[in-house]
Amino acid sequence: MALRDQLRTIVVDDMSTSRGLITQALDGFGIRQVESASDGPTALKKIAAWPVHLVISDMNMPGMNGLQLLHALRSNAQTKGVGFLLITGKADREIIETGRKLGMNNLVKKPFQPDDLRKAIEAIVGRL
Amino acid sequence: MSDPMAEIRASFFIECEELLESLQDSLELMDSGEADDETVNVMFRAVHSIKGGAGAFGLDELVAFAHKFETVMDMVRNGDLTPDHELVKLFFVCGDKLSDLVRQARDGEEYDPTQYADTLAKLDALIGEDESDEEEIDFQPAALSLELGGEGEGTAPGLPDLPGLPPLGGDDGADADAAAASQEPVLHIRFTPETALYASGNEPLYLFRAVRDLGDLTVRCIEDKLPPLEALDPEKAFLSWELTLLSGEGEAAVREAFDFVDGLCELTVTEQTAAGGDSQPDPVETAAPSTGSPDKSGADTSAELPTPAAPSGTRAAPIDTAEPAEKPAAPPADKKAGKPQAKSAGSKSTGAKKSAAATPRATVRVDLDRIDRLVNLVGEIVINQAMLSQSVEEAGLPPNSPVRTGLDEFLQLTRDIQESVMMIRAQPVKSLFQRMARIVREASAAVGKEVRLITEGENTEIDKTVIERLADPLTHMIRNAVDHGLESAEERLAVGKCAEGIITLNASHRSGRVVIEISDDGAGINRERVHQIAIDKGLIDPDLQLSDSDIDNLLFLPGFSTASEVSNLSGRGVGMDVVRSAIQALGGRISIASTAGKGTTFSISLPLTLAVLDGMIVRVAGETLVVPLNVIQETLALGPDDIRPFGPDTHVVNIRNTFVPLLDLGAELGYREPLVDYANSVILLIAQDDGERAAVVVDSIEDQRQVVIKGLQDSYGHVPGIAAATILGDGQIALILDPLDLISEASGCTRPQSSSELTAG
Numbered sequence: 051m052a053l054r055d056q057l058r059t060i061v062v063d064d065m066s067t068s069r070g071l072i073t074q075a076l077d078g079f080g081i082r083q084v085e086s087a088s089d090g091p092t093a094l095k096k097i098a099a100w101p102v103h104l105v106i107s108d109m110n111m112p113g114m115n116g117l118q119l120l121h122a123l124r125s126n127a128q129t130k131g132v133g134f135l136l137i138t139g140k141a142d143r144e145i146i147e148t149g150r151k152l153g154m155n156n157l158v159k160k161p162f163q164p165d166d167l168r169k170a171i172e173a174i175v176g177r178l
Numbered sequence: 179m180s181d182p183m184a185e186i187r188a189s190f191f192i193e194c195e196e197l198l199e200s201l202q203d204s205l206e207l208m209d210s211g212e213a214d215d216e217t218v219n220v221m222f223r224a225v226h227s228i229k230g231g232a233g234a235f236g237l238d239e240l241v242a243f244a245h246k247f248e249t250v251m252d253m254v255r256n257g258d259l260t261p262d263h264e265l266v267k268l269f270f271v272c273g274d275k276l277s278d279l280v281r282q283a284r285d286g287e288e289y290d291p292t293q294y295a296d297t298l299a300k301l302d303a304l305i306g307e308d309e310s311d312e313e314e315i316d317f318q319p320a321a322l323s324l325e326l327g328g329e330g331e332g333t334a335p336g337l338p339d340l341p342g343l344p345p346l347g348g349d350d351g352a353d354a355d356a357a358a359a360s361q362e363p364v365l366h367i368r369f370t371p372e373t374a375l376y377a378s379g380n381e382p383l384y385l386f387r388a389v390r391d392l393g394d395l396t397v398r399c400i401e402d403k404l405p406p407l408e409a410l411d412p413e414k415a416f417l418s419w420e421l422t423l424l425s426g427e428g429e430a431a432v433r434e435a436f437d438f439v440d441g442l443c444e445l446t447v448t449e450q451t452a453a454g455g456d457s458q459p460d461p462v463e464t465a466a467p468s469t470g471s472p473d474k475s476g477a478d479t480s481a482e483l484p485t486p487a488a489p490s491g492t493r494a495a496p497i498d499t500a501e502p503a504e505k506p507a508a509p510p511a512d513k514k515a516g517k518p519q520a521k522s523a524g525s526k527s528t529g530a531k532k533s534a535a536a537t538p539r540a541t542v543r544v545d546l547d548r549i550d551r552l553v554n555l556v557g558e559i560v561i562n563q564a565m566l567s568q569s570v571e572e573a574g575l576p577p578n579s580p581v582r583t584g585l586d587e588f589l590q591l592t593r594d595i596q597e598s599v600m601m602i603r604a605q606p607v608k609s610l611f612q613r614m615a616r617i618v619r620e621a622s623a624a625v626g627k628e629v630r631l632i633t634e635g636e637n638t639e640i641d642k643t644v645i646e647r648l649a650d651p652l653t654h655m656i657r658n659a660v661d662h663g664l665e666s667a668e669e670r671l672a673v674g675k676c677a678e679g680i681i682t683l684n685a686s687h688r689s690g691r692v693v694i695e696i697s698d699d700g701a702g703i704n705r706e707r708v709h710q711i712a713i714d715k716g717l718i719d720p721d722l723q724l725s726d727s728d729i730d731n732l733l734f735l736p737g738f739s740t741a742s743e744v745s746n747l748s749g750r751g752v753g754m755d756v757v758r759s760a761i762q763a764l765g766g767r768i769s770i771a772s773t774a775g776k777g778t779t780f781s782i783s784l785p786l787t788l789a790v791l792d793g794m795i796v797r798v799a800g801e802t803l804v805v806p807l808n809v810i811q812e813t814l815a816l817g818p819d820d821i822r823p824f825g826p827d828t829h830v831v832n833i834r835n836t837f838v839p840l841l842d843l844g845a846e847l848g849y850r851e852p853l854v855d856y857a858n859s860v861i862l863l864i865a866q867d868d869g870e871r872a873a874v875v876v877d878s879i880e881d882q883r884q885v886v887i888k889g890l891q892d893s894y895g896h897v898p899g900i901a902a903a904t905i906l907g908d909g910q911i912a913l914i915l916d917p918l919d920l921i922s923e924a925s926g927c928t929r930p931q932s933s934s935e936l937t938a939g
Contacts (some may be wrong), residue, residue, distance in 0.1 A: 055791045057721070065193060065227045065230065065231060066189060066193060067186060067189055067190040067193050067234075068227075068230060068231060068234070070182075070185075070189060071186055071231075072232050074182055074183070074186060079918050103322075109900045110222075110223055110226050110227070111220075111223075124294060124894070131322075134931075139226055139229065139230055141183070141317070145671075146317050147315070150317070153320070153323065154317075154320070155319060155320045155321070156319040156320065160229075160230050160233055160234075161230070161233025161234050161241070162234075166236040170319070173319035173321060174319060174320070174321055174322050175321075175322055176674075177756065
């Protein structure tokens, strides 16, 4: 069984277009165990019910942003070990520093091509 | 659309519309000084999201513009810029340009840089040299170690030792299978019957038995709502149940089992894949972020997290949408779950209606064609039903026969379906009003007037087609109001008005119609001048005595333009006559009210739907006609003394001591010559929007019923006095009158020997 068949992922983005695009790209890599959520709290709920290996989250979301979601994940014994990939339009020092401190695994800058996403995921979990 | 990318692209543009709308809302808040910190955030996110999606589709111009816009908004967010009046104005323009770019990208139009150069330059001036924030920093990816991982340097968080998850990598077929086997989905069902459920003879036990057939079921009764025995009302419902079902049948099957009691209970079904054997998960509490989040606004997120009892799965919508107050035993958990999600201020206000929806927006996007097909089919059902009623009537069945009662129920259901279908097509006028806001901004800038647009009743709903077809006439009227209606700032100040002109756009429901009013607080119609122009242009007879309202209505005459020089704003060629015919084509009417020095109001009254109407079936000179019920004030039989001659060839009718002009429908439509004697005729008293009335003579009244409108516009254009046609129960085609049009076009001739004409108001 290849890694991509086992990998469970959740895509968190408030924009359904982005969720669709990312899910579409993941599908292209053969990652089919994919959930999605439109905001952080929903993502946390879904992960609690359906644990995942990897969280792919947008940075800029209403209510809880990507890094706040990461913080919430890392503060919980059950989810603190998940891989976290941040998708962000802006990769400035502040976001990267905070991300590093919170244990972000990787980030992808928007706009990105499917291949960028693939590389970023493989840098976290290894060859798909 | 089978190409998934094309679908995503299409949904991107729809999403853009929503984002642009929320941007507009926030800008309006900002403009009115009611903005808070979150307002800027909402705006920023909207533009940012558009940029993000646009980037994915390679829409470079859109990305570039959104980027600059976003950068300036970020400066406001950081306090580097103050959103003063000028800046908000620029933001409005940016919003307009952004929506232009989105539309261009969607429709594949050519990008015209000159249209944006000015705005981009203004944004650049604000950004200045400051755009150094693009300092790219490399991030060193932190791989997940798949073996045991200590949290060594605090970089990688260690292994994904996640409960309920098979370890990644390696050959672990057996484990994976075992995990899969334990993954029979668990469905959590919360069932709260209402009193009506018992009253209609339903028994929860039977329902549970039906659910048990689907899989492994555990049932728990919740009796915490049960009052002490002495306070117990045995007629009321107090109990609710929690059911846990292990079944692969899915939510739909469960809902089907409860189909019989749909509307009589509150039902939530939540699907959850069993994880690690623990069927009742409560990890949400522990997932709450501690304080000290990177952003201050995160401090309160824990409050928004749902309680463990709240539906945790994908879909959880209650069957019943009645007010919670009516449910005697509504579980408290549901109320908590009903808390609005953190979907921010500007977005749609649909929250109030869904009490326990876990997802912020549970909407379905449907192709308009499909809805139209449904509307048409329902129209056919209405006709069919009418035919059936007629056959039953003719068969002479007794009124209480089962067929008749069945048919009555059918009638009721048909009406309900019709109403529901119409509601699908209805949309708030908000989007239309927002477009008008832009027109006001552009028009006022073009003529150098300060104008404020006030909108009221934005949530008034009206048929989507009507909204679309109103855009052009409204645009024209708004431009007119800015250009001709409002005075210049100097003139306004001279008469003690505020320099800023006010245009009000108001929508409301009024007796089964939607009324849209466009008012300005300008100088009002200069009647002397209007009258003179009409005479100069040879539009009217100089000797004709006209009332104020007659003069106002001259504006609707073809070829009328009051502007001393045709400004390039209100355009040329298109006059109020075109506006009026556009409104009439929608089954609407337009009227003017103007007060010198105070301003002018145009009222457009529109039908709620374009598909059906309640009509009175009348007969005139052997023809069957339909008169829309909503314009008929009353019906009367004329006595010999009620009718008086008036002028050489017209009559008036005395109705409770007021005189109303008499119109002979048969003569007006050319079916016959005017009658010699109108005594004992039947008249319909028709009321116009401006309060004027007319008495329309018909031979007899046949029936009152709902008819399906079949437009004639496409085949015959506008026929004076006729709105459309319909098919009656017996298959006969009947014309639907437009009585108000008929009255305004009427000759009023009710005596056989007439020749001269009089224009009725």
